[in-house]
Amino acid sequence: MRYLIALVSGAVFGVGMMVSGMANPARVIGFFDVAGAWDPTLAFVMAGAMLPMAFAWVLRARVKTSLVGDALPGPALQTIDLRLFGGSALFGLGWGVAGICPGAVVPALSVGGWPVALFAGAMLVGMLIARIVLNKIGGVSAAHAVELNASR
Amino acid sequence: MVFDTAWLHGLGGGLLIGLASALFLLGNGRIAGMSGITLSSVTNVNTRAGRVSATFLLAAFAGALAVAAWLQPIAIEVTDSVIALVASGVMVGIGVTLANGCTSGHGVCGLSRLSLRSLAATLTFMGAAALSVFLLRHVVGVSL
Numbered sequence: 001m002r003y004l005i006a007l008v009s010g011a012v013f014g015v016g017m018m019v020s021g022m023a024n025p026a027r028v029i030g031f032f033d034v035a036g037a038w039d040p041t042l043a044f045v046m047a048g049a050m051l052p053m054a055f056a057w058v059l060r061a062r063v064k065t066s067l068v069g070d071a072l073p074g075p076a077l078q079t080i081d082l083r084l085f086g087g088s089a090l091f092g093l094g095w096g097v098a099g100i101c102p103g104a105v106v107p108a109l110s111v112g113g114w115p116v117a118l119f120a121g122a123m124l125v126g127m128l129i130a131r132i133v134l135n136k137i138g139g140v141s142a143a144h145a146v147e148l149n150a151s152r
Numbered sequence: 153m154v155f156d157t158a159w160l161h162g163l164g165g166g167l168l169i170g171l172a173s174a175l176f177l178l179g180n181g182r183i184a185g186m187s188g189i190t191l192s193s194v195t196n197v198n199t200r201a202g203r204v205s206a207t208f209l210l211a212a213f214a215g216a217l218a219v220a221a222w223l224q225p226i227a228i229e230v231t232d233s234v235i236a237l238v239a240s241g242v243m244v245g246i247g248v249t250l251a252n253g254c255t256s257g258h259g260v261c262g263l264s265r266l267s268l269r270s271l272a273a274t275l276t277f278m279g280a281a282a283l284s285v286f287l288l289r290h291v292v293g294v295s296l
Contacts, residue, residue, distance in 0.1 A: 005179035006204045010211030013172035013184065017212070018219040018226060020165020021158060026229035032278075032285040041162040046259060048166020049173070053264035056174035066181030073183055076267035087250025088258075088273040092280025094243025097236050097288065102248055103169075103186035103256040106209050107216035112228040119230075119241040126245020127191045134249070 001068050017107040020045040025099030025108070032096055173260055180204065185257025187248035251277070 021027040021041050030039030066072055095101055100108060100119050108116045173184035182204070189205040196202025220226045231237065248254040251273050253262065258277075262270020288294055 002180055002200070002204050003207050005175060006207040007211045009172040009176040009179065009184065010208035011215035011218075012168050012175070013208070014212030014215030015219050016165045016168030016170075016172060018165070018216045019168065019223075020162050022165065022169070023216065024227050024229060025231070026227070027158075029285055032282045033289060034282055035286055035290050039158070041158045044159045044162035045166035045169070048163040048168075049170035049260045050166075050264045052167060052170035052174045053177075053260055056177050057265040059178060063178070066177075067179040068181070070181035072181045073177070076262065076265055077269050078267075080269050080272045083250050084252075084269065084273055085276055087247045087252070088276035089247070089280045090243050091247025091251060091254060092277035092282075093284045094240045094247055095277065096281040096284025097243070098231055098240035100230070100240070100244070101186075101255045102190055102244065103254065105186075105190070106212045108228050108230070110213060110216035110228075111220045111226060112230055115230045115232050115237055116228065118234065119237045122238045122241025123245040124190070124194060126242040126247075127187070127249045128195075128245075129242075130246040130249035131191065131195070 002070075005068065013103075014107045014110075016049075017104060018110070020048070022101075023104045023107040023112075025104075028099040028101070028104070029096070169256075170260065170264075173256065176208070177261070183257060183261045184208075185253050185261060187254040188252070188257060191249065247277070 017023040022045050027039055027041055030037065031042035033039075060072055063072070091101075098115075098119055100116065102123065105116065105120050105123060109120060176182050176184040182201075189208055192202050193205035193209055194202075196205070244254075251258070253270070253273060254277070255274075258267075258270040258273040263274055
């Protein structure tokens with residue numbers, strides 16, 4: 001059942017990323033190019049995605065477990081620290097260069113060819129390096145460990 | 153300004169992204185944060201969580217392929233600069249891992265539950281992306 005749900009939600013996610021234009025780097029960069037030919041599409045994508053999720057969080061408060069019986073994520077973390085700002089800034093600066101975010105990678109791989117594959121490889125290397133360094137310096141603080149567990 | 157029916161596609165596709173995330177949350181009890189799912193599908197291959205993540209990603213790939221076959225021609229316009237792709241990939245990878253989330257985790261899933269932490273992250277990476285595009289396009293003057 002878990003795998004079936006992952007299959008359906010994954011497929012719908014992939015379709016949504018392609019239909020919306022989020023998987024197209026040129027459109028993403030167009031959204032951030034406020035000084036150029038601004039393309040507002042991404043705002044509609046975010047608004048559209050937020051709507052069902054807001055309902056889902058309301059429902060989440062009324063149910064005890066997920067459909068498959070697993071625990072639901074607890075309350076959101078509130079830690080706002082340098083690591084959050086630094087990581088987000090680095091992510092944003094990189095996002096503006098090629099226009100691909102982690103959610104767009106896999107859908108864009110479908111017809112994106114070698115450039116998307118190269119980006120995907122580099123992104124994985126970056127993720128693994130950061131994970132290894134964080135583990136070494138004990139960067140998985142109690143708060144982050146909770147978040148990691150909640151996302152598993 | 154690029155403004156034809158793209159906004160409708162954006163809204164419709166966005167709704168699908170939100171529905172997918174809602175189903176993953178209420179169905180499996182998991183937050184559909186793509187940076188976490190991607191890393192977990194690679195590093196947790198021998199756990200159930202990792203296999204569920206991999207299933208999600210494989211299905212996303214298949215769904216995208218189906219759309220590409222259905223709606224010809226679908227555009228994936230991306231730079232072919234090796235330096236840009238590698239630098240961008242490494243920055244994104246390190247950044248989202250430090251921040252514990254990206255556009256889907258903090259942006260869609262976090263903002264929709266009114267998390268201040270996610271709001272701080274989203275404003276930061278959106279602002280940084282706009283800055284990055286401004287610097288590259290209008291200061292350095294390259295169109296990647």
